[in-house]
Amino acid sequence: MSISVNTNDLVSVSVGGSIAHPGFPGLPAEPYRLAADGRPFLLPAWGGIVYNVSVGDSAFGWAADCIHPGVSIRGGDDAKNRGLNIFACLGNTAMVMTGRAQGAKGIVTGKSGRFSEQVIVHFPKSVRKDMSVGDQIVVRSKGTGMVVEGHPEIALKGLSPELFEALPKRVTDGRLEIGVVATIPAHLVGAGAGLTSEGGSLHMQSTDREAIREAGLDQLRLGDLVAFENTDSRYNHGYLRGAMSIGVVGQTDGPRAGYGPGVTVIMTAAKGELGCYSAPGTNIKTLLGLED
Structure with a gap:
C-alpha cells in the first residue's frame, strides 16, 4: 500500500547559521556540572565541530555530556535561531558557504541544545577537519507543513x-x-x-x-x-x-x-x-x- 505525503505543496526556503562555539554559563557554578550521584564533572559538551563522533557510532560510553555528532550550528540571534530550529528538517541538505570547506555538503541529522539552541549537521570527517567555528552554513529547508495523506491526525x-x-x-x-x-x-x-x-x-x-x-x-x-x-x-x-x-x-x-x-x-x-x-x-x- 502506497504511503504518500504532500511533497508538491511544500515550500523550500533557506535557513542558516554559523558553527557554534562550545560554551559554559558564567561562574561561580560553572564550568563544573553535577552528575546524577552528586559528583562534579568537567567534560566536553554540545556545540562546535566534533571530529571523532558521528552518526552510526554508539550513543553511550563517551567521556562527554550530550555531545552532538558532526557539526552544531546556531542562528545569529534568538529569533533567527528559532527559525533555523523550526524550519530545518532531518534529511535536509546543508552547504558550507565560507572558509576552507566552502561548497561542501552535509545533511541535517538532529536538533538539540538545552532549549532548542542548535541544529546538528553531518559532514564527512574529511570535511570536518577543514571547517572552523564561525563558518556559515545554509540549510535548504523543506518539510514544514508536511502531512501524511489519509492520516491527518499524525x-x-x-x-x-x-x-x-x-x-x-x-x-x-x-x-x-x-x-x-x-x-x-x-x-x-x-x-x-x-x-x-x-x-x-x-x-x-x-x-x-x-x-x-x-x-x-x-x-x-x-x-x-x-x-x-x-x-x-x-x-x-x-x-x-x-x-x-x-x-x-x-x-x-x-x-x-x-x-x-x-x-x-x-x-x-x-x-x-x-x-x-x-x-x-x-x-x-x-x-x-x-x-x-
Whole structure:
C-alpha cells in the first residue's frame, strides 16, 4: 500500500547559521556540572565541530555530556535561531558557504541544545577537519507543513520528504507503523518533557543502567530510529496513554540525571493512530547514505 505525503505543496526556503562555539554559563557554578550521584564533572559538551563522533557510532560510553555528532550550528540571534530550529528538517541538505570547506555538503541529522539552541549537521570527517567555528552554513529547508495523506491526525515535525520516504513503514488496520530499533518506556522519558516539541530534543533517562538494559536501550547508536510509548509531542512533550512519538537518536549520553541520549522527535499522534514495529539496525546513516 502506497504511503504518500504532500511533497508538491511544500515550500523550500533557506535557513542558516554559523558553527557554534562550545560554551559554559558564567561562574561561580560553572564550568563544573553535577552528575546524577552528586559528583562534579568537567567534560566536553554540545556545540562546535566534533571530529571523532558521528552518526552510526554508539550513543553511550563517551567521556562527554550530550555531545552532538558532526557539526552544531546556531542562528545569529534568538529569533533567527528559532527559525533555523523550526524550519530545518532531518534529511535536509546543508552547504558550507565560507572558509576552507566552502561548497561542501552535509545533511541535517538532529536538533538539540538545552532549549532548542542548535541544529546538528553531518559532514564527512574529511570535511570536518577543514571547517572552523564561525563558518556559515545554509540549510535548504523543506518539510514544514508536511502531512501524511489519509492520516491527518499524525503530526510530522522537522521531517524532510526524503527521510520520510526512506523510513521503514507500513499500514496495519488503518494505523501507520514505523520500523524502529527500540521503544522507550514512558517512565524513562527525561529532560525536555513539558517543553515545546517544535525543535530541540527529548532525552531518555539513563541513570538506572539496569532499567536501560531491561528495555533493550543500552546498545542504541546515534541515528537510530526509536519510539516513545505513551508520549504526546503534538505541542509539548508529555505523558498521554495511547500516544506515541517516533524520533531519531541525535546526541550522546551524559552523566547528569535526566540527560541520557537525546532524541529528535519527527512524528507523533495522540490516540493510537501511530504505531511501531521492530526493525533492528534502522539508522539514518544507512537510510540517508551518510558518508563517513
